[in-house]
Amino acid sequence: MRILIVEDEPELLKSIKSYLTQNNFLCDAVDNVREARDYFLDTAYDCIVLDITFPVGNGFEILRKLKELKKSCGVLIISAKDSLEDKLIGLELGADDYLTKPFHLPELAARLHAIYRRRAFGGDDLLIIDKLVVNVQDKYVKTESGAIDLTRKEFDLLLYFISNKNKVVTKQSIIDHLWGDKADMTDNYDLIYVHIKNLRKKLLERGCPDYISAVYGMGYRFSTVTPIPAI
Amino acid sequence: MRLVVKYNLYSVSVMILVFIISSVGAYFLIKSALTKELDISLLRVKDRIQTYIDRNHALPVLNSFDDETVSFQPINKKNAEISFTTVQKYIKEQHKFHISRRLSYHTSVNNQNYFITITSPLEGTRHMLIALFNITLATIFILISCVLLINRIIMGKLWHPFYASINQLHGFNISKPHQLNFPQTNIKEFNFLIENLKINTAKSVESYQILKEFTENASHEIQTPLAITQSKLDLLIQDDGLSSEQSEHLVIAYQALKRLSKLNQSLLLIAKIDNLQFHKKSPIDLKNKLEYKIKEFGELWASKSIEIKVDLSDAYIDASPELMDIMLNNLLSNSCKHNFICGSTNIELKHGNLKVINTGQKQSLNTQKVFTRFYKESHDPANNGLGLSIVKKICDQSGITPVYNFSADKDEHIFTLIW
Numbered sequence: 260m261r262i263l264i265v266e267d268e269p270e271l272l273k274s275i276k277s278y279l280t281q282n283n284f285l286c287d288a289v290d291n292v293r294e295a296r297d298y299f300l301d302t303a304y305d306c307i308v309l310d311i312t313f314p315v316g317n318g319f320e321i322l323r324k325l326k327e328l329k330k331s332c333g334v335l336i337i338s339a340k341d342s343l344e345d346k347l348i349g350l351e352l353g354a355d356d357y358l359t360k361p362f363h364l365p366e367l368a369a370r371l372h373a374i375y376r377r378r379a380f381g382g383d384d385l386l387i388i389d390k391l392v393v394n395v396q397d398k399y400v401k402t403e404s405g406a407i408d409l410t411r412k413e414f415d416l417l418l419y420f421i422s423n424k425n426k427v428v429t430k431q432s433i434i435d436h437l438w439g440d441k442a443d444m445t446d447n448y449d450l451i452y453v454h455i456k457n458l459r460k461k462l463l464e465r466g467c468p469d470y471i472s473a474v475y476g477m478g479y480r481f482s483t484v485t486p487i488p489a490i
Numbered sequence: 491m492r493l494v495v496k497y498n499l500y501s502v503s504v505m506i507l508v509f510i511i512s513s514v515g516a517y518f519l520i521k522s523a524l525t526k527e528l529d530i531s532l533l534r535v536k537d538r539i540q541t542y543i544d545r546n547h548a549l550p551v552l553n554s555f556d557d558e559t560v561s562f563q564p565i566n567k568k569n570a571e572i573s574f575t576t577v578q579k580y581i582k583e584q585h586k587f588h589i590s591r592r593l594s595y596h597t598s599v600n601n602q603n604y605f606i607t608i609t610s611p612l613e614g615t616r617h618m619l620i621a622l623f624n625i626t627l628a629t630i631f632i633l634i635s636c637v638l639l640i641n642r643i644i645m646g647k648l649w650h651p652f653y654a655s656i657n658q659l660h661g662f663n664i665s666k667p668h669q670l671n672f673p674q675t676n677i678k679e680f681n682f683l684i685e686n687l688k689i690n691t692a693k694s695v696e697s698y699q700i701l702k703e704f705t706e707n708a709s710h711e712i713q714t715p716l717a718i719t720q721s722k723l724d725l726l727i728q729d730d731g732l733s734s735e736q737s738e739h740l741v742i743a744y745q746a747l748k749r750l751s752k753l754n755q756s757l758l759l760i761a762k763i764d765n766l767q768f769h770k771k772s773p774i775d776l777k778n779k780l781e782y783k784i785k786e787f788g789e790l791w792a793s794k795s796i797e798i799k800v801d802l803s804d805a806y807i808d809a810s811p812e813l814m815d816i817m818l819n820n821l822l823s824n825s826c827k828h829n830f831i832c833g834s835t836n837i838e839l840k841h842g843n844l845k846v847i848n849t850g851q852k853q854s855l856n857t858q859k860v861f862t863r864f865y866k867e868s869h870d871p872a873n874n875g876l877g878l879s880i881v882k883k884i885c886d887q888s889g890i891t892p893v894y895n896f897s898a899d900k901d902e903h904i905f906t907l908i909w
Contacts, residue, residue: 268714268717268718270718270721270722271714271717271718271721274718274721274722274724274725275721277725278721278724278725278728281728339709339713339714339717340709341709341755341758343812359713360713360714360716360717361713361716361717361719361720361721361747361751362717362720363720363724364720364721364724364725365724426728427727427728429724429727429744431744431745431748432724441786441787441790441819449793450789450790450793453793474727474737475732475734475737475738475741476737476738476741477727477737477740477741477744478727
């Protein structure tokens with residue numbers, strides 16, 4: 260999956276590029292609107308991660324240009340502006356999703372995967388991860404030994420883990436992902452503990468190895484290879 | 491009090507006063523003119539008597555048919571003085587006293603001195619007084635009616651540009667500035683007012699724009715370093731070589747970062763509400779909305795084994811849907827956050843009021859400060875003390891009165907919204 264990251268803040272740009280590269284994305288990174296244009300004219304990207312505010316020009320310009328050129332790449336806006344107006348303008352101009360800064364890098368990866376899946380397969384695809392077969396559109400998961408009955412939250416959680424395979428995701432980022440706007444309403448990490456416990460149990464029951472491991476007090480890691488034992 | 495009423499009050503009182511003074515003045519002037527006229531007629535009678543005496547050397551025969559009554563009184567001394575006096579005289583025919591004018595003087599007939607008095611009733615004065623009083627009353631009444639009527643019509647016309655301008659201002663919304671159509675007028679004062687209104691509304695719109703931009707810029711400026719820090723932490727935790735101690739530090743750093751970003755978001759939200767950025771109102775079915783929210787929050791309450799009692803009746807409110815959402819989220823999440831394990835939450839919705847009652851700490855919050863910014867009862871890092879001040883702001887903007895009570899016998903905190 261080929262990604263173009265357009266973000267004027269060099270350190271954030273580096274972080275995003277680094278995380279997404281580790282996550283098996285093929286990333287190009289630019290820090291201004293002009294160069295961004297050159298990049299997407301030359302290369303067919305699956306998705307563009309686009310900031311809105313720049314010292315010169317703005318992200319909406321790029322969106323307009325993409326529309327004009329009928330480029331069929333997905334766009335994920337990352338903006339510091341949490342304003343409905345901007346969101347609406349962005350989505351109207353053809354952006355697929357809108358993420359407000361600050362965000363968790365795993366969240367960014369999950370959203371990019373979602374956009375990619377929607378665009379590439381119209382959502383009608385099967386993800387095969389080790390022993391798991393995941394149908395994203397119909398929201399079901401099965402293994403060789405049959406379907407796994409997951410709740411909506413457990414399914415979302417699994418998909419989030421899959422989008423951040425082998426990466427540590429924090430409890431907070433899981434809460435933010437699962438509860439979205441409502442995430443602020445709780446500071447109770449027990450809530451996700453229950454979901455994770457159930458998910459793990461259900462996966463184990465269907466003959467999967469224990470994919471999910473806790474990483475100290477920080478969070479969890481989903482890994483199809485045997486996790487490196489804690490030191 | 492309306493200006494025209496106040497104006498009328500002053501002008502009518504002055505008018506009444508002026509009329510009373512002028513009537514009193516007129517009364518005295520007319521009275522003195524009448525007296526003078528009467529004095530002259532008394533002198534004419536005196537002349538006629540004198541002529542008679544001079545011709546006949548005898549006192550005239552008294553004729554009582556006339557208004558004038560004349561009396562002769564022989565006296566010894568002779569005095570040349572002539573005097574006019576006003577006296578009360580008893581009139582037999584009318585059985586009452588009457589004010590009369592009397593001329594008294596001395597004369598001598600056949601070497602006998604006489605004291606002569608000629609008295610004539612001052613007939614007109616009483617009637618004149620009544621007439622004057624009536625005239626004054628009628629004039630005052632007619633004049634006041636005219637003045638009031640004219641004021642009403644003219645003032646209405648004159649003040650039209652004023653009310654039209656105020657109406658323009660009434661419909662003015664700083665976050666949605668449209669062209670204000672102030673009326674044209676040739677009245678200098680109103681032009682001055684309108685000119686100033688134009689300048690000031692333009693200024694406010696400009697300040698509002700600047701403030702809005704500042705708010706958004708501030709948000710951008712703060713969010714970006716937050717985003718950088720967040721992303722660096724997200725990368726850092728991927729390191730497999732972290733010790734458990736380092737991990738602990740990272741968890742704390744994450745939490746602090748979360749607090750900071752939440753604080754920033756809350757302050758921005760307050761600024762946005764202050765800037766009236768959520769002014770679009772629409773009728774909201776609160777019962778429906780609450781049912782949905784309660785479902786959403788169910789899991790959160792369940793995680794603390796909080797017992798939920800819900801009693802919802804139909805209720806509607808005209809408000810911004812986004813604000814109502816934020817407000818209900820804040821209230822419901824408070825009822826969970828500040829509750830204890832196995833506590834309870836009651837939600838009662840009735841027409842015109844919503845109550846969220848939850849168990850919690852065993853003492854009342856400070857009722858004076860509970861809705862102010864950064865009010866915290868205890869040092870709780872997860873609580874930035876802005877939730878209820880956001881609720882208050884939203885209430886203020888949506889015409890809702892928020893009330894906090896504490897029920898000491900049940901240790902329940904009661905938040906009531908009345909609209």
